[in-house]
Amino acid sequence: MASVAAEIVLDHLVHRWRGRDEDALAGVSLTIPAGQRLGLVGPNGAGKSTLIAHLNGALFATPPVRVGGTPIDRANVVAIRRRVGVVQQETDDQLFMPTVAEDVAFGPANAGHPHAEVERRVREALRQVGASDLAHRTHATLSGGERRRVAIATVLSMDVEVLVLDEPTSNLDARGRRSVVDVLRGLAQTLVVATHDLDLVRAVCDRVVILDGGRLVADGPTAAILDDRDQLERHGVA
Amino acid sequence: MSGLHFDDTAEHAHLHGTWVEKLDPRAKLVSALSLAAWIGALPQRHAGLLGLVGTGLVVVAALQEIPPRTLIVRASAALPFVLVPAVVHLLVGSFDVATTATLAGRAFVAAMTVTLLVSVTQFSAILNAASSLGMPDLLVQTTALVYRYLFLLRERASATAASAQARGYGVHTPHRFAVAGSMLGSLLLHGLDRADRVQSAMLARGYTGRFPMTRPLKMTATDWLVGACVTLSCAGSLFWLR
């Protein structure tokens, strides 16, 4: 259901958090072609979540990150957020409406779609993540795996071109992880997945970059990166 | 339920298929408001009727498969607000047990009414109804934010309570009230912190400062009938009891 996909370009992306004396991102250049499934790995504090925050205008940079040529800046941020969806690390923050259906409807309703279209998208997104029967539950009553799938649905319903996920399998058991992997494999969108779960990367991604200390230290096809044990260990990824 | 409804969720029919849930939210909102006004305006000497109304609400809730306990526990959230006027009464020297008790009773039954309303109506539908009944937009949007914040806070509160109990917090805890105080503090801080993160999640999903309201509303004969019956019986009985 994704519309025309767009390429994402990071040109020497730098970010320093207020009050810190080191860069969280120290010049990351990266081009993510449309339709690619990119795995973003690296140790705790490497800058993965910071990078993700730059992909949908939660943070801004100069020069700006570009999506399909459009710079992510204050003027474009609303339009960008309709094209790039982020599923945050904490599902508790992602889910904030009383029921699952209302939560999944929130994005498309904000985009101003008529009621029938919003309903259709909610139904479709819940179906895609295998959560149709959860529509009327409150999120306090969902299991960890269910929450995660619903969190993904809240963004899928926006019909984004690029889906960005921060740690989509953390705190999940084997079955929960498998169900998230199945959902991700079934999607057509460009994917950016930040994770410590190398099995997920192997199952879903076709390209992997390693981030360490805010720098891009490796970039290549999934198999090549994951089979280099030394390199993975050197950067605390395995 | 008047909003999103899916055929493939038939097994949850009991949660969203009752006739009360299917009523137009405006009918329910007007009914709830009339009842709340009635509760407030009921003359002191007829305060016993509050018990009757409370029982009626419990029955209606039970018919929606909302257990009485749930209704009562949720409505108790309003009780702290009653303590404030009671303390004020005490301070100005006009404290009187009967008045305070009735006040508490009114607040509690009114809270039950509101609890029942939000249990059988989607939150966005209530806002939609309020808006189409002429509630000013600023007020609708503010209510939406406040409600969402209280909702998060309640969730956080039950998580905090559960983890405190899991670590042995209870009536035998030494300095129990001091501990409760600092728990409350951290609860509010967590709440604010979370409100902040939720705010950014909302922005990420296209929130531009307005809660979306796309749901079409439609008053049927039943909706008119229910709204009119409740409103007229509230007004009529007040007139009669005056």
Ligand SMILES: Nc1ncnc2c1ncn2[C@@H]1O[C@H](COP(=O)(O)OP(=O)(O)OP(=O)(O)O)[C@@H](O)[C@H]1O
């Ligand atoms: N809001 C913030 N304020 C200050 N510093 C921050 C903030 N968020 C992150 N940082 C710092 O920026 C650096 C990168 O953090 P980031 O969260 O991007 O890492 P990460 O790769 O996502 O780590 P993890 O695997 O633990 O999720 C860290 O040193 C972190 O302490």
Ligand SMILES: [Mg+2]
């Ligand atoms: Mg992170």
